[in-house]
Amino acid sequence: MLRLLMIADDFTGALDTGVQLAAHGIPTQVVVGQADLSACSSTVLVVDTETRHLPAAKAAKAVEELTRSAVENGVGCIYKKTDSALRGNIGAELAALLKASGARNLPFLPAFPQIGRTTKKGVHYIDGVPVNESPFGIDPFEPVRCAEVTKLIHLQTEIPAQNLRPGETAADKTGILVYDAATAADLETAGRQLFQNGTPPVLAGCAGFAAFLPELLGLSDGSVVEVPQLDPRLLVLCGSVNPITLRQMDTAEKAGFTRLRLTPRQKLEPGYWASADGKAALAEIEAMLAANPRCIIETNDAGGNQLTADYAAARGIDLDGLRVGISGSVGQMFGALFGSEHLGTLLLTGGDTLLQCMNSVGARELEPVCELESGIVLARFAYQGRTRYVITKSGGFGQEDLLVELADRIAKH
Known part of the structure; x- marks a missing residue:
């Protein structure tokens, strides 16, 4: 009921x-x-x-x-x-x-x-x-x-x-x-x-x-859900522009995470990931994932987002078109990578990014499992008869070493 x-x-x-x-x-x-x-x-x-x-x-x-x-x-x-x-x-x-x-x-x-x-x-x-x-x-x-x-x-x-x-x-x-x-x-x-x-x-x-x-509401019986075993490999897919998240990624990179920033073309050119250049980029990402157990793929330019703003302005893309275009492209990239054997545990940050990534694999419903810490949610969904896990996070909170701590905890669990 x-x-x-x-x-x-x-x-x-x-x-x-x-x-x-x-x-x-x-x-x-x-x-x-x-x-x-x-x-x-x-x-x-x-x-x-x-x-x-x-x-x-x-x-x-x-x-x-x-x-x-x-x-x-x-x-x-x-x-x-x-x-x-x-x-x-x-x-x-x-x-x-x-x-x-x-x-x-x-x-x-x-x-x-x-x-x-x-x-x-x-x-x-x-x-x-x-x-x-x-x-x-x-x-x-x-x-x-x-x-x-x-x-x-x-x-x-x-x-x-x-x-x-x-x-x-x-x-x-x-x-x-x-x-x-x-x-x-x-x-x-x-x-x-x-x-x-x-x-x-x-x-x-x-x-x-x-x-x-x-x-x-009288719904709790005092039980607490335990964290399940997760793949120790971690891919952070970040669509947030919040400065707090940027500092978290900077800290993670210094701690050994491999970091990839998508180019303006990769983020905003319609159909990019189905093109020859897009397929070549996907192959490079797969190689990165195979060689590195902790990776970040993000939608921010180095030193600010002026490159992407200029690219969008030259093509008449307004602010809302920028938001929708970037999250949609990230979703397409995610869909193309999702079947990779090198893909471990996923951490998606930003609501638009999460939505488009889940859309790309046909997941319209998620089941929250537990919090890994306040505001960091572990959820699961069904995909081709299997249970898949994803960690989700809003952009604007958490300590600077959050990503490093999460990666360490997953590896040790």
Whole structure:
């Protein structure tokens, strides 16, 4: 029976939230796009609507339709998963959920203190810096312009929004209720207060608050899923432009990872990987994988991305075309390499990259297994009768030696 529906706006976010339930042995599915809720046999269903980059009205419509379906099918709780750095159509999607659900209010807990993302007096911080002054404020595709959460919400909706302290009651309030949380204990306090009179019909937040849902919903039996044996070879496929991820790759390269940067042509020329030059490049990549147990393939140019920007400008490719073109090309490359005997464990970073790579091998559904550490998700999917594993990660968090530590842990496990 479907007990919890989670609605995410990108693939990596869907996984890092769904895994909070799956890691406790709770049956959890993650799907992209449309979902038939009446036919779902899982306890938890996470739907990635792929609405982060859509116009606000289209994003709201997708959330509204899914919410109405959940209400019609008697789903007890709907959780709107938001980006922990507040990217995407936050106001439009929260408003759509609240309106379509018919609920009196929508508690929104945007903080993820476990990875340094906090909300204090209504302002959202990344490692102590207001989010609009952090690297997310200069994101080339989805820059966050405002750190005051209620103001950010009101950029897309007129529904009332107010700020609450962690233990403050929501019972007598209407609209979108934005909770402060500087620590995980704050999230737990807010959760216990919200659930003291039963399960709220709607909630919103990121993986930070989702970590408390197994207990709050009474779904956890205390069990913890163990990490399965993984291939010790590691390929990192990076489509993120976030400076945090760039530093992680620099550190990994210094520690002995072999690093390949795709050229502007490889990233943006339609059909490149099916061309003679593309096939020759694939052969070189296979040779690299065969000779090196730890590899990185990334979509960033050395010293910045001006080469790719100039290549795109000369061909009339706009910013959205750049994003879609690069992730699509990476997906095609991934599909061509996927059957290689030299391909070990995969780590994919960036939601667009993950989506296109999974599309290339016909995987529209992933099953989160466990977290390797906070925000780093191990998932599995079926491919030609076999179970394949993939590690997923959003671009903007983790310590600088994260990739090195993960590679060491996989090799020793």
